[in-house]
Amino acid sequence: MTDNDTHHHHRHLPPDPEYTAEKLQELLIQKGLVDEKTLDEIVNIYEHKIGPQNGSRVVAKSWADGEFKKLLFDNPTEAIKSLGFHGRQGEHVIAVENTTETHNMVVCTLCSCYPWPLLGIPPNWYKSDSYRKRAVKEPRKVLHEFGVELKDTQKVKVWDSTAEIRYLVVPMQPEESKGLSEDELVPWVTRNSMIGTGLPTKPK
């Protein structure tokens, strides 16, 4: 196919995705295009090593450590790197801070760009058509659906991730959590609070 072909691409696969995925995997292993151990390692990384616990650590540290907070906003990519988080889908990171005047939330209307090294693989709703359609047009309704009610003073800032810049929302630290250590703060920082569709929550 050439790219100046204006027709849409064709369909090559049978309809049952589970069957197809398994057969395709077998075929590509047999062809020597992929190594089974590599596939296992990728799954292991995104199931166990890279996930929202990384972003929670970044936010908790920014709450507990003023110097780190300054670095996080001045040079976010370096700041998260200093905690060991970097790489694929997080090459260029910007931290945006929620305040009493501004509430930030992140979307990717064109696909599902997301800061993988900090938050892992995006949840279903983030990749859904309804979130992609609605977040830029009716962010307040969307937030309401997540149970987030804004203060009258707060304006919404939506970040549509159209390039390779990835956004981390730094939520406001709950009053109740002030004075806790970085380790104690980590579980307060929920995944959704770092996308802007939730607020930090006292751990159960």
Next chain:
Amino acid sequence: MTKIHDMGGIPCVESLPLENTTVFEKKWHKIVLSLTLAVGALGKWNLDRSRYFRESLPPDDYGNFTYYEKWMAGLVNLMVDSGLIDQSELRDFKVASKSMQGISVSPEALKSMIAKGDPSLCNSNTCFEPHEIGTLVKTKSPPANNYLENGHTRLPAYSSGSKGEIVLYHGFHRLPDANAHLLGPNPEPLYTVSFTAYALWGNEAENPDDKIHLDLWHSYLEPIAVK
């Protein structure tokens, strides 16, 4: 032409699917994600091209497929396009050609590729004089690819032809409009442009003073004179 993936702002009454939040809902999701990364690591295409292939799926498929079905269909089309696999192999799921034998990426190499990523930031060039922060701009309309008809672009239709203000400058970044079609990185200045909800949605805005920020390349923007 507006494509089906370009859906920001399209009227939608569906509520959000908030129920399932496990990393991988089904076992085959793991297969598709790991295959996509492992085959992608062979370096036959780039991320912009894989986005272009997903969004070029037949519109019915794009609309009906779940997330990982889109990934799988995009991956297969990329593999056919780049000669990694032929259509008969997909029909029978049997190896027909062994010419690529042994090119797979090892777990160690893949791990280091994930850790390193693929920064889109490039050296600056003299083809473009970056605009200053605070410059008022109007986005290109229609949101067309300048290199080829119906090509890939990252200017969403909902923002096309709207006025905003440059609030951040990110340096020169690879231009997806060229890179997706293997025409080179063609780096351009990249900015974050801030639009008021009113500028994008007019009287339909939920709150006219809310802001929507998009990351847009130099050639997507035309500076406008300050009154």
